[in-house]
Amino acid sequence: MIERNRNKYSVSAMCEVLQIARSTFYYETEIAAQKEQEKAAEEQKLKEEIQMIFNKNRQVYGTRKIKNALFKTGHMVSRRRIGRLMEELGTQSKKSIMKSKAASTTDDPRGQEILIAEKQLKDLRDPLNGMVGVLMKKPKKSAKFLSNLSQILVFT
Structure with missing residues (x-):
């Protein structure tokens, strides 16, 4: 209709x-x-x-x-x-x-250490209040510091 x-x-x-x-x-x-x-x-x-x-x-x-x-x-x-x-x-x-490939890979071995440590601390970024970003400016010292920090934070 x-x-x-x-x-x-x-x-x-x-x-x-x-x-x-x-x-x-x-x-x-x-x-x-x-x-x-x-x-x-x-x-x-x-x-x-x-x-x-x-x-x-x-x-x-x-x-x-x-x-x-x-x-x-x-x-x-x-x-x-x-x-x-x-x-x-x-x-x-x-x-x-x-x-995307450039952002995900790096040839620098120190950079790899930092990426690994940063992945370990991914859940802990908020309590660190941006410390990871500050430490990234000094790769030699920060990689060692981040790996030690991740070990300390894992046990606490």
């Missing part, structure tokens, strides 16, 4: 008269399924655009630059949506991969 009279009356007014929720009408009709299909098709087109931009720019573009490139082509898309689609595509900027 609502579907037949859509061109004469508004859907919300007819739903109010029939005392049903407007969302129920849309859920029960094929309109919801049609919108889902349209959204899926639009997302597929966006994925293709994102992949093209990403590959065209040596796989170094992140969400911000891809957003700007899409905006130039007339697409208004949020960075979160671009990030979600990139994750679905399995793409990640080479720069972000390099940053």
